[in-house]
Amino acid sequence: MTLTLTWSQILAWRLRRQLVSAAGGADAVAVARRLCGVQAQVASSARLAVALRSAEPDPGGIDRALWTDRTLVKTWIMRGTLHLLPADELAAYCAAMSTLRFWEKGSWQRGHGVTADEIAAIVEAVPAALAKAAPGALGGEGSPGALGGDGALTREELVDAVVDVTGDAHLREALTSGWGALLKPLSRLGELCYGPPREGRVTFTSPRAWIPGWPAALPPHEEAGVRIARAFLGAHGPATPEMFDTWLFGGRARKAVLKGWFRDLAPELTEVETDDGRTLLAPTEHLNDLAATRPSDEVHLLPGFDQYILAAPRTLAALIPPPLKPKVSRQAGWISPVVVHEGRVAGVWETKSGEITLDLAAPVPQAPLDAAVTRMSALLRPGSGHA
Known part of the structure; x- marks a missing residue:
């Protein structure tokens, strides 16, 4: 019998796996590894994305990992956009992207x-x-x-x-x-x-x-693609090969290459059905956890260009209600900071004169919203090193 999951379950699971609902990231490298990269087109957004997922936010952590420890690397990679990636994973991403x-x-x-x-x-x-x-x-x-x-x-x-x-x-x-x-x-x-x-x-x-330990040659793309797809589904799944392609290549992957990666990964995957009739692929090792996940009632403020939004199709109505799409995905590829309630985008936010201004499109419970605003305000406070 095929497992049926609601989108509320899937989104709650993603929030936990992406270290949003349980901010347990050990450091910037660990966060980037779990998220399959942190988009860094806007440096302040990348810092906020890492900070809100960290057990103990470290204002100097990204710079130290990039320029002193060399355990994090900054480069153009997914969809041709700037990302922070664990340095020991860059060769695999390059092999796949090439x-x-x-x-x-x-x-x-x-x-x-x-x-x-x-x-x-x-x-x-x-x-x-x-x-x-x-x-x-x-x-x-x-x-x-x-x-x-x-x-x-x-x-x-x-x-x-x-x-x-x-x-x-x-x-x-x-x-x-x-x-x-x-x-x-x-x-x-x-x-x-x-x-x-x-x-x-x-x-x-x-x-x-x-980068310390850079290999003499890039790994075979067959091996690299499977490794990246496995990591993607472990944080942004369940999903389809097409969703993975959109995140990695902007929907332009060579079809034979993409098919080969998922064929090789197939023994580790199980098909699941969603409550809106989609068939998705989930890592078999996470099935029990997915099935046991209860819908989230939490409220979170996420920065612009956050992976929670970027790694999902912009047309996924379960995540972004269609009326909100123009406010979230704006001109020139700009992805707005969002308010998330029950795993779904409930509005957008921005800072004006140092204060967070909310633009809500759906009712959000006041107490958890106030707590989310307070948390983000602390990360944005001058001197925090995250803004």
């Missing part, structure tokens, strides 16, 4: 004003330039590696280094006019990630030089 080589398509090249030869030259030259900049690389005083001392290059330094490596001055125009887009292929290939900021400026470095 199965979609969008930069080799003529339509993408024309859209970004580069030729096939130019993007191929950039993909080859950036790793060479970063390798030359690495500590201990040949080049001596005045070489790119001497600029930062840590093997990281600012945007301007990397452009200069690429032109120096290729001898093609025309690439300077291509890189400066389409900067982020032209570097995203390198992040997917495991050849580029963010380095420590220098005097307020972004820097880039090579995972090979920056």
Whole structure:
């Protein structure tokens, strides 16, 4: 007999698995590992997402993990957006993401004003330039590696280094006019990630030089894809392969690749039915826990770009009531901070003059709402280090 789950159960289970209803994250790395990454397009949102899930919020935890311990890494990855990922998992994500080589398509090249030869030259030259900049690389005083001392290059330094490596001055125009887009292929290939900021400026470095224990080669994508799908379903499931594809690739995965990953993972999964008639896949090891989960009556304030929202389809009415969708998923990919009640979005919120302002679309019990606002206000307080 197929297990039937209500969406109220599923959403309550996700809240717990994602460390929202039970803030037990040991540190920023543990939170990022459980969530399958923390979106970092807006740094303050990433800090809040980690803080509200942490057993003991640590204002300096993310920076320390990124730039001192090197256990967390910042790079363009899922859907081409900036994320924080555990450093020891980046190679697997790169192996999976590199199965979609969008930069080799003529339509993408024309859209970004580069030729096939130019993007191929950039993909080859950036790793060479970063390798030359690495500590201990040949080049001596005045070489790119001497600029930062840590093997990281600012945007301007990397452009200069690429032109120096290729001898093609025309690439300077291509890189400066389409900067982020032209570097995203390198992040997917495991050849580029963010380095420590220098005097307020972004820097880039090579995972090979920056991350301890970086492998000689990326793992097979078959192994990596199964590993990521397993982790995704363990935090954001039950779900379908298409939901996973939308989260990871923006819905553009190669169908044969996606089918292969879920075929290999199939022995660990069980089909479940939802109360709105959907068939989803759940990790078999979590079935009993899912079945025993009672609907949540909790109230939570989540920051913008939170994984609880990002990893689910924006069309999932059980999570985001259709009338609220325009307020949650706004223009230019902006995802608003949300008020969650009973696992479902009940409204949005923002800060004005240091105070939290609520825009509710459904009744929310006052006492737990006040507690959620108080908790978020403490994290936003000047000096807390989370805002």
